[in-house]
Amino acid sequence: MSNPHENIVKQKLNDAQLRENLTNAMHTLQRNRKNLIRRRFNEWEGLRERGKKAKNNALSNLGELLVRFEDNATKNGFKVHWASTPQEACEIIHTLMIEKNIGKILKGKSMASEEIHLNHYLKHKGMEAIETDLGELIIQLIDEPPVHIVVPAIHKNRYEIGEIFHEKLGAAKESEPEKLNAIARTHMREEFKTLKMGLGGVNFAIANEGAVWMLENEGNGRMCTTIPDVTVHICGIEKVVERFEDAVTLDTLLIPSATGQFITNYNNIISGPRKDGELDGPMECHIIMLDNHRTDMLVNEEYYEALRCIRCGACMNFCPVYDKIGGHSYQTVYPGPIGEVISPWLFGMDKHGDVVSLCSMCGRCGEVCPVQIPLPDLIRKLRRDKVKQGKNPPTGTKNLDSNITEAMIFKNYAKVQTSGFMFRTAMKGAMLGNGMVKKFGNSIPVINKWLEFKDLMDFDYDLHKEVQKIPGVIYE
Incomplete structure (x- = not known):
């Protein structure tokens, strides 16, 4: 029986237009980030340390900060709701829409x-x-999910977007970015005219202020959170930080990492509904604090660091796997390296365990993460958990069928890596096998499929190299 996961990966690999679009986009984002950091930052690594410290402080005191945020937000006029599951969060919004007799909600990016x-x-x-x-x-x-957490349609070029607008909106065929933006603006203005309830994103929730900070470049988020009488924000509980200064540090890391900008065009700090005497702004502001297994990650000493994520997308922008297959291949809301870590936790290892295979272990994601999440290490641990060799794995792991062969391979691999004699013997065999594969690999079953998409490197292990002896270590 064919594997749906493998099928979509093959489909994306064979989509030449997709791969060209992704390559151009990812390389542009990489250059923008590199150039901005070089020009505008004297101590980028120090800033990363400060960001990591701010997030770790928030996670270490998350229970207290959530209570503080709720108290201060309530004082500011917010109505705070708590949702343990996605179903509960959806029901809260649905109930609000029924109470207000509203049938349509306009959404900022969330x-x-x-x-x-x-x-x-x-x-x-x-x-x-x-x-x-x-x-x-x-x-x-076109009824597709986002392909990227920051730039959801980055897999489409301007000609494809022009065709979409022509087919779906009845607009004239255009390909110039300015004209495409004008088409979208004209279409959205008609929607904004009837806006009664809007939804906004949350980049940071500031406990001491009882306020949320929403970053954007288009102004649509501001429209959704200022024009209507009722607004709603959905906030993952890990988005809470203690102080405004912490949010500033994280904002300064997020934007260069995400798009290569120094600052976004719109910074919206929302501290509640319209006050007495004010002439505009929403009459009601609701915020939904979403858990969805985040507390399970928080209490897990091996995976809590993933909750430092500030959703910049840098790990995707630099991932050599992502830019070959795109976000849809991951078949989850959060693609790329961070998606490989959090998706099994948020949605279950039994549903999204396959994503942990979409990694080459090159380490680039960990190097560029602005808050220093050790993503390669976390992905490696999830691979261990997937074969049921971990002590505290994500939910759904017990539902996976045991793969005896895979478990045996990992067990023997660990044995070889911890034995000097076995390691040297394996290296000798690998040198011989490398030559055989290079010569006959295209005609060997299984290996020939691997070689369709990868090139085998030259094996350069020196068996006779003098090993420096470390005092106190016993060598076989």
């Missing part, structure tokens, strides 16, 4: 809303959720 599958939930209930972010609008028109 990955948390993607995580809870809000659009599909409301559609099933006979209601509408309309995306206003340009990238999200594009993929909503």
Whole structure:
């Protein structure tokens, strides 16, 4: 029986236009980040340390900070809701829409809303959720999920977008970015005219202030959170930080890492609804604090570091696997290296365990992560957990079928790596096998499939190299 996971990967690998689009986009984002850091930052690594410390402080005191945030946000006029599951979060929004007699909600960019599958939930209930972010609008028109957490339609070039607007919006065929933006703006203005309830994202929730900080470049998020009478924000509980200064540090790391900009065009710090005497702004502001297994990760000493993620997407931008197959190959809301780590935790290893194979262990994601999440190490541990050799794995691991062969391979690999004699013997065999594969690999079953997409490197292990002896270590 064919594996759906393998099938979509092969499909994306054979999509020449997709690979060209992704390569061009990823390399542009890489250059932008590199050039900005070189020009504008004197102590980038020190800033990363400060960001890591700020997030670790927040995670270490998360229970207290969540209570403090709720108290201060309530004082500011927010109505704070708590949701343990995606279903609960969707139900809160649905109930609000029924109470206000509203059938349509306009959304700023929100990955948390993607995580809870809000659009599909409301559609099933006979209601509408309309995306206003340009990238999200594009993929909503063609009924696709985001391909990237920051730039959701990065897999489409301007000619393809022009075709989408022509087919779905009845616009004239255009390919110039300015004209495409004008088409989207004209379309969205009609939606904003009838806006009664809006949804905004949350980049940081500041406990001491009881406020949320929302970053964006298009102004659509500001429209969604200032025009309507009722607004809703969905906030993963790990987004809470203690102080405004902590949020500033993380913002300064996030934007260069995400898009290569120094600052976003719009910084929205929202501290509650319209106050007495004010002439504009929403009458009600709701915020939903979403758990969805985040507390399970928090108490796990091996995986809690993944909760430092600030959703910049840098790990995807530099991943050599992601830019070959795109985000849809991961078949989860969060693709790329960070998605490989958090998806098995948020949604279950039995549903998304396959994603841990989409990694070459090159280490680039860990090197560029602005808050120093050791992503390669976490992915390696998840691979261990997938074969049921870990002590505290993600939910759903018990539902996986035991792969005796895979478990035996990992066990023997560990034995070889910890034995000097066995390691040297394995290296001798590898040198011989390397030559055989290079010569006959294309005609060897299984290996020939591997060689369709990878080149075998030259083996350069010197068996006779003098090993420096370390005092106190016994050598075989």
